[in-house]
Amino acid sequence: MAPATLKLTNRSPRKPIRGLPASVEIPVDVTVDNVKVLIARQCGISDHNRIGLFNPATNKTLKDRNAIVLADADISRGKELLVKDLGPQxxxxxxxxxxxxxxxxxxxxxxxxxxxxxxxxxxxxxxxxxxxxxxxxxxxxxxxxxxxxxxxxxxxxxxxxxxxxxxxxxxxxxxxxxxxxxxxxxxxxxxxxxxxxxxxxxxxxxxxxxxxxxxxxxxxxxxxxxxxxxxxxxxxxxxxxxxxxxxxxxxxxxxxxxxxxxxxxxxxxxxxxxxxxxxxxxxxxxxxxxxxxxxxxxxxxxxxxxxx
Structure with a gap:
C-alpha cells in the first residue's frame, strides 16, 4: 500500500520543537516508536524517546510504542499528529x-x-x-x-x-x-x-x-x-x-x-x-x-x- 502523509503540529506552541517538519511520510504499517525515531532524526534530537505523539482529536498520548499509528481512527481520518518534546528521559x-x-x-x-x-x-x-x-x-x-x-x-x-x-x-x-x-x-x-x-x-x-x-x-x-x-x-x-x-x-x-x-x-x-x-x-x-x-x-x- 502507498505511504501516508501526516501533518505534524506542535502540541505546545509556546515551546515548539525546533526544526519540526510540516509533515512526515510514513508506511501504513509503521509503529509509534518508528515514527518517533523518524521525527527525532529530522529534528536533530538524539533520543527519540523525547518525542511525544498525541491524538489530535482527544489530545491523549499514544502510549503503546508498538501500536500501528494509522490503526488509530482519528489519526487515519484526520491525517495529523500532535508532537511534543517531553524533555530529557x-x-x-x-x-x-x-x-x-x-x-x-x-x-x-x-x-x-x-x-x-x-x-x-x-x-x-x-x-x-x-x-x-x-x-x-x-x-x-x-x-x-x-x-x-x-x-x-x-x-x-x-x-x-x-x-x-x-x-x-x-x-x-x-x-x-x-x-x-x-x-x-x-x-x-x-x-x-x-x-x-x-x-x-x-x-x-x-x-x-x-x-x-x-x-x-x-x-x-x-x-x-x-x-x-x-x-x-x-x-x-x-x-x-x-x-x-x-x-x-x-x-x-x-x-x-x-x-x-x-x-x-x-x-x-x-x-x-x-x-x-x-x-x-x-x-x-x-x-x-x-x-x-x-x-x-x-x-x-x-x-x-x-x-x-
Whole structure:
C-alpha cells in the first residue's frame, strides 16, 4: 500500500520543537516508536524517546510504542499528529533501581551515624530485633532490585528524567529515613524487645509473603515478550481473590516486618504505600475491564480482600 502523509503540529506552541517538519511520510504499517525515531532524526534530537505523539482529536498520548499509528481512527481520518518534546528521559528500569537504592543506602548510613543521630540517648548496642529489622528491610529491597534487573518487563521505555526526584522521594524518605530513624533509636520498641516468638512470627509471615510476591511477579513477566507492550489476563496464585495479588502479598510481607520490628516508622511507611498501591491496582482493574470486556472476570477487590 502507498505511504501516508501526516501533518505534524506542535502540541505546545509556546515551546515548539525546533526544526519540526510540516509533515512526515510514513508506511501504513509503521509503529509509534518508528515514527518517533523518524521525527527525532529530522529534528536533530538524539533520543527519540523525547518525542511525544498525541491524538489530535482527544489530545491523549499514544502510549503503546508498538501500536500501528494509522490503526488509530482519528489519526487515519484526520491525517495529523500532535508532537511534543517531553524533555530529557530516563529508562523506567533505572528509575526503579534508583528508587529502591534509597533504603539500601539510608539504613546502613543511619547505623553508621547512630551515635551522632541519637546523642540524647544512652548508647546501646543494637538488639537482636533491630538486627532482624535491618535484615528484613535489606532483603526486601535487594529482592526489588533483582526483580527490576532480571524479571520485570516495562511497557513504557522511559519517563522524564526530572520525575525521578518525585518518584524516589517516597522510598528514600519513608522506607529510608523515617523507618531507619524509628527502628534504630536506642529507645525504640525494637531496641527493648525481648520476645523471640514475636520476632519469629513476623519473620515467617514476611518470608512466605515475599516468596508469594516473587512468584506473582515471575508469572506477570511471563505474560509479556521481551520489549513487548502486550497485556494478557493473569491467572494463578491470588488472582481469584484480587486484581493485584503482588500488592496484596507485599502488604502482608510488610505487616510481618512491622510485627517483627514493632516500628511506628515502618508502619507509617506501609500505610502510605498502601494508598499508592491501591490507586495503581484500581487503574489496572479498569485497564483489564476495558481491554478484555468479554474475557476478563471482574474483581470486586483490587488489592486486599474485603477492604480494597
Amino acid at each position: 530516563i529508562s523506567w528500569k533505572m528509575v526503579f533501581v534508583i528508587e529502591y537504592l534509597g533504603p539500601l543506602l539510608v539504613h546502613p548510613l543511619i547505623l553508621f551515624l547512630r551515635p551522632y543521630i541519637y546523642p540524647w540517648a544512652t548508647p546501646t548496642p543494637l538488639s537482636d530485633t533491630q538486627r532482624l529489622a535491618f535484615g528484613l528491610v535489606m532483603a526486601h529491597f535487594v529482592k526489588r532490585e533483582l526483580e527490576t534487573l532480571f524479571v520485570h518487563k516495562f511497557s513504557n521505555s522511559t519517563m522524564p528524567v526530572f520525575n525521578i526526584f518525585r518518584n524516589s522521594a517516597f522510598y528514600w524518605i519513608f522506607y529510608g529515613l523515617v523507618s531507619a530513624y524509628a527502628i534504630y533509636s536506642p529507645t525504640s520498641l525494637a531496641a527493648t524487645a525481648d520476645e523471640p516468638l514475636v520476632d519469629l512470627v513476623g519473620t515467617v509471615i514476611f518470608v512466605l509473603a515475599e516468596l508469594a510476591n516473587g512468584s506473582v511477579h515471575l508469572h506477570l513477566s511471563s505474560l509479556r515478550s521481551r520489549g513487548g507492550t502486550e497485556r494478557k489476563i493473569p491467572t494463578g496464585l491470588g488472582f481469584s481473590l484480587v486484581t493485584c495479588p503482588n500488592y496484596m502479598f507485599e502488604v502482608i510481607a510488610w505487616v510481618g516486618a512491622v510485627i517483627a520490628t514493632r516500628s511506628w516508622g515502618l508502619a507509617l511507611s506501609v500505610a502510605l504505600g498502601i494508598t499508592y498501591m491501591a490507586a495503581w491496582a484500581k487503574g489496572k482493574e479498569r485497564a483489564y475491564r476495558k481491554e478484555f470486556p468479554d474475557k476478563y472476570k471482574k474483581k470486586r477487590y483490587v488489592m486486599l480482600p474485603g477492604l480494597i
